Amino acid sequence: MPKVTRADVTAAARNPLLYIAQRWTASPTIVRRAALAALVMSVAIVVTGGAVRLTGSGLGCPTWPKCTSDSLTVTSEMGFRGIVEFTNRMLTYVLCAAVGWAIIAARSAKPWRRPLTRLGWVQFWVVMGNAILGGIVVLVGLNPYTVAAHFLLSSALIAVAVVTWQRTQEGDGAPRPLVGKAVVQLTWLLVAASAALIAVGTVVTGTGRHPGDSKDVPRIPLDWTMITQLHADLAWVVVALAVALWFVLKAVDAPAGPRARARDLFLVLMGQGVIGYVQYFLKTPEILVGLHMLGSCLVWIAVLRVLLSLRERPEVSAEVPAPADSALSHA
DSSP, X not given: OOOOOHHHHHHHHHOHHHHHHHHOOBOHHHHHHHHHHHHHHHXXXXXXXXXXXXXXXXXXXXXXXXXXXXXXXXXXXGHHHHHHHHHHHHHHHHHHHHHHHHHHHHHXXXXXXXXXXXXXXXXXXXXXXXXXXXXXXXHTTSOHHHHHHHHHHHHHHHHHHHHHHHHTTSOSSOOEESSOHHHHHHHHHHHHHHHHHHHHHHHHHHXXXXXSSOTTSOOOSSOHHHHHHHXXXXXXXXXXXXXXHHHHHHHTTOOHHHHHHHHHHHHHHHHHHHHHHHHHHTTOOHHHHHHHHHHHHXXXXXXXXXXXXXXXXXXXXOOOOOOHHHHHHTO
């Protein structure tokens, strides 16, 4: 066992990431897996948060940051709903651990890739902000506008996690486009339409049949059928843009990567569409609503992967300095 000196303890306290990086090197595979773990947990926390709402456990712990005014943790008297809500709170720590591991791995890679570390810290602060917002959701009695904001911030976290994961698989050179400007603009339109689809989806939730707790929870004062129809119309817009992009990529003979990502997006959209229509006609049963929330995350990831596949980042090769005698001979 290595001997730990007082200087080691001081160095670790001052800059723990630097201390770890000086004593351990993370391989590219470890960095990629750490980034993927953070992305998986970002999706998992959305799904478990949906389970909280769909089981009516949104106020299973009626206050925050404690579970009750007298207990930091769930008590036996609070029953199943208290366990569900408290479990979701505890999973936030698992998400923090996954993001923290991604930061440590990125910082310990050789050479050190600063952009990856910064992206990891962005994830960390988004997680912290969303945890606070989740507490506010409880304190205001599951106000639907705060619930919607909570989901949208989770989508932002997924976006940063996708970018981080993608960056672990490429270099830090300047991005080089693989397709023309018109194709990129069409893809950005697809991204904007997908973001609008997700945002309207939160309004559907805010007007729908699953408030998250008792019937006294306030709802967004809009007609559920009307806003659901708008959501479906936007979904068809996204599908149409995805199909158009797929055909355009084939027409311009784009590289295999973008075409494969566009195909994957189309398949995910089809699956999500089937779930959406089935849940609508079956009066939104809980299990299908939960699957639809998972599908929303997968659609968002697939859209972002299409966008990121339209460019490549080469490795940055360090310039080798000329030998001293050669430099003098040219002076």
